[in-house]
Amino acid sequence: MKIAIDAMGGDNAPEAIVKGVLAARDAFSDMEFILYGDQAQIKPLVSNIERIEIQHTDEVIAGDDEPVRSVRRKKQASMVLAAQAVKDHHADAFFSCGNTGAVLACGIFVIGRIKGIERPGLMPTLPTVATDDGFNLIDAGANASSKPNHLYQYAKMGIYYAQDVRKIKQPRVGLLNNGTEYDKGDDLHKEAYQLLKDDPDINFIGNVEATNILEGPADVVVSDGFTGNAVLKTIEGTAGALMKVIKHSLLNSGMLSKLGAAMSKSAFAAVKDKFDTSKYGGAVLLGVAAPVVKSHGASDDRAVYYALTQIHDMVNKQTVQHVIDYFSKEKNS
Incomplete structure (x- = not known):
């Protein structure tokens, strides 16, 4: 190749x-x-x-x-x-x-x-807390606006990627929404929900919220590009900010805190590795x-x-x- x-x-x-x-x-x-x-x-x-x-x-x-x-x-x-x-x-x-x-x-x-x-989607792989498998988020910013069928097509493309590259036989697909109930969201998300639910070839688990997507409820999380990009940048920004706050607090709170930081060095390294998205590769334009x-x-x-x-x-x-x-x-x- x-x-x-x-x-x-x-x-x-x-x-x-x-x-x-x-x-x-x-x-x-x-x-x-x-x-x-x-x-x-x-x-x-x-x-x-x-x-x-x-x-x-x-x-x-x-x-x-x-x-x-x-x-x-x-x-x-x-x-x-x-x-x-x-x-x-x-x-x-x-x-x-x-x-x-x-x-x-x-x-x-x-x-x-x-x-x-109809609309290609940008799909990164993001970390999950429970495992090292991560999850895919599509669309993460290729399109500012979307239609229900666009989200449906994102799901189908994300499934092929998860099966081929991540070796997941039946990827769980979730729809990013402002609640887990089936009738949550605007018309776009309600119609997209129905399209995903009605396809027997999609292992659709329903709506997922931004509050718990890092816990890995789904292997492929489908979103409109505007929301997906905002969630992606929030995750990246929050992870970076937390590491800075923790480091500053430990190194500027006296000798005992510094000693604790030294003793916890391996634990902080593990956290940093958990949120190291580079090991998953780049974002794919599907x-x-x-x-x-x-x-x-x-x-x-x-x-x-x-x-x-x-x-x-x-x-x-x-x-x-x-x-x-x-x-x-x-x-x-």
Whole structure:
């Protein structure tokens, strides 16, 4: 398999990108990589060129660029060229740590939607308290507004991912809502609830609330993009803020607290590891015609490696093809 890489996207590019690619190349003998970006910056970082190709370009989409306009105007940007390689079947998947909106635009407008998919959804894997399995949240921000059928399609796509990549035979699907009762929420959520409930192929457990989704009631949590993005950022922000508060309190409350902090070092390390989302890979744009994975802009080489491991699983398991096959049948039925 060949992966198209935006080597210039993200805060730590190209160093972190290249290191992550090298680690994935060494771990998987069936992976090849095309790195798009400034050759003068990339080439010195590549100690061994085996199964790595560098395609030079000076143009980059910056983090503050307007996403759709920049994708349309910056045709030679590293991100656009990487997406175009997938569109032209020169690569099997696309990866970037760059501008999120531009990655979504590349996925939707360059690579293209799967026929039958009305709105692709962005899906990260988030941690759960009880286990190390985590859960998928879709849509986490690709769409500001949604219709009931969009949420239904998110569920179907999330199920294929959970089965193929996370190896869950019958993923539990929950609908993110403001209460667990069946009649909770606005018209969007009430109608989406009924669509999910009426499909016998979906292991639908009903509504789930933001207060307990970290306890893992569902393997796939379905949401409209606006709410999903707010919940995602709340989880990330709360986890970071709590760690800062705990650290500050322990280190600034006298000698006994500092001693306690030293004795609890392993416990705090375990908590930090629990909320380390990089080990799950990046956020997947489901609903486009090839695997598209977006990692956080601040990703280090470890996060890049895990995202490429995730892509390796998606390509090997033909997750996107499973989605294409399903919606093709639905369209023709």
